[in-house]
Amino acid sequence: MRTLRPTLIGAALLAAAMLAAPARAAEGEAALPQVNWSFSGLFGTIDRAAAQRGFQVYDTVCSNCHSLKQAYYRDLAGIGLSEDQIKAIAAGKTVPDIDDNGQPTDRPALPSDHFRSPFPNDRAARATNNGGLPPDLSVITKAREGGADYIYALLTGYADPPAGFHMMAGLNYNKYFTGNQIAMIQPLRDGTVTYTDATNPSLDQQARDVVTFLTYIANPELEQRHRMGVKVVLFLLFLTGLSYSVKRKLWAGVEH
């Protein structure tokens, strides 16, 4: 009984967690596909090539409507772009500023600038998007139930509505979106982006790539966190073993 108790508690908590989790996930529509991401797991890393292609997808497609305002151009170093490449990418964008005469102006961006937002404010974004507000994508993979899997599912989940399904005007059918009607038109199809590295730009490939990029942007610390975590846990395993053997030795003389 004495040794069984923690096991019982653990089992009960695990059962509770399993009961609570699907209940939360059940709010979406279809079950999410499970993608094998490079960044998942204890040793997960950001796939540099995929993230760079994903940046290309964001840059050519998503960025027309979606901001990435928490991220800086310098963050692109984390997906393997060189300083010169980043400078060139930033220089190709214009960001609003105030000039020496105090007048609003646009200037080429620097690596230290935040990503340029497509709209000056939310109202402008709504006005151009049929009343819908395209969400900021800075932490999007953390801001949706299901995370990276959900974003991938959403991007690949466009389909024709089933027979008899009533669609509201201006909305699009998506298998995974809550209520199945989403304001965003299907953003990616086979070949929407022509990759510079000759990868076949299938819908699936583009969705994976852009989700990898967005996961990096939402968790720029991910690789450092995983590396540090492995070291910390290994050290703690050693320390637990050490302290436990000290405890055993010390208590060996005590009958208890």
Added chain:
Amino acid sequence: MVGLYKSDIKNPLLRWVDSRLPILSIVQKEYGVFPTPKNFNYFWAFGGLAMVNLMIMIATGIFLAMSYTPHINMAFDSVERIMRDVNYGWLLRYAHANGASMFFIVVYIHLFRGLYYGSYKAPRELLWMLGVVLLLLMMATAFMGYVLPWGQMSFWGATVITNLFSAIPLVGEPIVHWLWGGFSVANPTLNRFFSLHYLLPFVIVGVVFLHVVALHITGSNNPLGIEPKGPQDTLPFHPYYTVKDSVAICVYFMVFAMLVFFFPNALGHSDNYIPANPLLTPTHIVPEWYFLPFYAILRAVPSKLGGVTLMFGAILVLFALPWLDTSPVRSARFRPVYRIVFWFLVIACIALGVVGANPPEGIWVPIGRLGTAYYFIHFLVLMPLLGKLERPLPLPESISHPVLGGGPLPGAAAVHPMEKV
């Protein structure tokens, strides 16, 4: 040497200090030689773990506050700045956020350990009640801390919870406006929550001190629930329990590290990464996991005032527990019926947690009501009745008797001051 404390410390400098301010002697007495029952299992490590956790929360919190901005237009972005631009800011924030979860895991185990082994019974009633005060303070602190990132769940959680006070007849509405500092959850609310979130942990430190003082007057309970009868039943706290607690602390840090480094957002809600929007209500507003059982109790009855009363009652009933439990036997080990109903309580609490995570519809409504009913029946009916009806098993003569057969003291266990300080 009139007026000076007679210190045993040899070092002249330390002795000079100690005879004027005997903190070293106090530490030696309360944490060095302090006689502690020798039969603790690892559940007795959770009080120490809670202390460690509190220190981690205060340390990480102080550094987070250096980079956080308590303004509705800047709070969310300032948290993202901590995650991205502050050196190891992600580590501080993830440690603080998951530290709150770890704190509740540790404290809930600590609390259920007290329930199982009857640690709340005479003479430890005040010790227990101070513990319940600590739980309430922790809940208030955690709730206000969750508001600070100003995400969707921050805002709507704050709205729902503060609105509970409007259930109070007559003065409810003015109280809510007073809490908000306005007519809705807005900037004044965020500002005062930040201020209080920084204040309350130090109040907790104060009450923890009282909790420990009370503990060191009565001494610890133990798995047998019988008082130590002499030095053969106890061990000096150091090194026996400092070392044993070290093992527990290592395991605790391992669980903590797994959360922080590999699953930092597993216990949080994804909606809190969406900036607060007063015009858009989330589909399901749910509190943090550690409030879910209470949230289920709140929604168990179709009356706002009733639900609020039950929810607060669920905690307040714990204050009366030392007098509701009429059994003279402490440890559930010798209470054949209580040992079973204790697990019903655990199951009811876990079930209420699951109910709290789900929308209040369908099967979850009756389960929530059943769980709530059991929770109160357990404390208000079963505890008083069991003491009268249950036939406890015979208690052992002493802590050392069942294992030692009343034999002589083992050499290492003899109480003598450790070479410390």
